[in-house]
Amino acid sequence: MLKFDVITVFPEYLAPLRLSLLGRAIEDGVLGLDVHDLRDFAHDKHQTVDDAPYGGGPGMVMKPEPWGEALDQLLTPESVLIIPTPSGRPFTQAQAQEYSAMPHLVFACGRYEGIDSRVASHYSSKVRVDEVSLGDYVLAGGEVAVLTIVEAVARLVPGVLGNEVSVQDDSFAQGAMENLVEGPVFTRPPVWRELEVPEILTSGDHAKIAAWRHLQAMQKTAINRPDLADS
Ligand code: JCH
Numbered sequence: 001m002l003k004f005d006v007i008t009v010f011p012e013y014l015a016p017l018r019l020s021l022l023g024r025a026i027e028d029g030v031l032g033l034d035v036h037d038l039r040d041f042a043h044d045k046h047q048t049v050d051d052a053p054y055g056g057g058p059g060m061v062m063k064p065e066p067w068g069e070a071l072d073q074l075l076t077p078e079s080v081l082i083i084p085t086p087s088g089r090p091f092t093q094a095q096a097q098e099y100s101a102m103p104h105l106v107f108a109c110g111r112y113e114g115i116d117s118r119v120a121s122h123y124s125s126k127v128r129v130d131e132v133s134l135g136d137y138v139l140a141g142g143e144v145a146v147l148t149i150v151e152a153v154a155r156l157v158p159g160v161l162g163n164e165v166s167v168q169d170d171s172f173a174q175g176a177m178e179n180l181v182e183g184p185v186f187t188r189p190p191v192w193r194e195l196e197v198p199e200i201l202t203s204g205d206h207a208k209i210a211a212w213r214h215l216q217a218m219q220k221t222a223i224n225r226p227d228l229a230d231s
Pocket residue numbers: 084085086109110111112113114115132133134135136137138139140141142143145
């Protein structure tokens with residue numbers, strides 16, 4: 001069973017993880033999820049989690065001590081500690097696949113200007129620590145990144161999706177669709193607001209349909225994702 005632990009100063013931010021697909025998987029015991037309030041690990045009267053940055057500058061930085069208390073309690077040698085940050089390595093589908101086979105993922109959600117860097121340094125000698133970025137834009141904290149990463153990982157865990165083949169040919173899935181985004185998809189009705197479904201999709205010629213879909217995927221990739229280039 002893949003267990004997720006999330007540490008945050010806004011536990012309610014993670015509530016959507018209990019809806020829909022993931023909520024069912026948690027209920028069924030296919031996934032585990034616990035969300036922890038960082039302030040519960042701060043022992044001063046005001047449960048302080050932030051302080052001014054050494055060296056000056058704007059904003060506040062998260063103090064290391066509450067993180068140490070929380071992580072000492074939650075991490076085991078089998079855990080991976082994932083820290084969302086705009087300065088992390090870009091999160092990819094390949095990484096989602098790797099995480100989906102692991103037993104325990106612990107997420108540290110920063111706020112303010114981030115977490116004192118000694119937290120990542122300290123735990124790097126004990127467990128795998130991945131600093132990950134969702135993309136080149138700045139969020140207000142790690143929570144939304146964790147919603148994204150947990151959803152991307154959880155749907156790859158056998159028994160979560162319910163439809164095991166449909167994860168195979170997703171855009172970005174490694175293998176099946178080599179560096180292509182998915183082309184357009186259609187369902188009933190055959191005509192909607194004068195727009196017709198491409199005739200080939202109703203032809204019943206599965207080889208032709210596959211070739212057409214591949215061409216559509218290549219065209220959409222060239223237009224929307226020239227960075228995926230080559231094949
Ligand atoms: C985060 C912030 C200015 C951080 C605090 C914790 C991740 N891909 C991605 N974008 N943004 C994040 C992210 C993750 C965790 C935290 N912030 C806000 C603001 C910073 O440096 C100038 C750093 C943002």
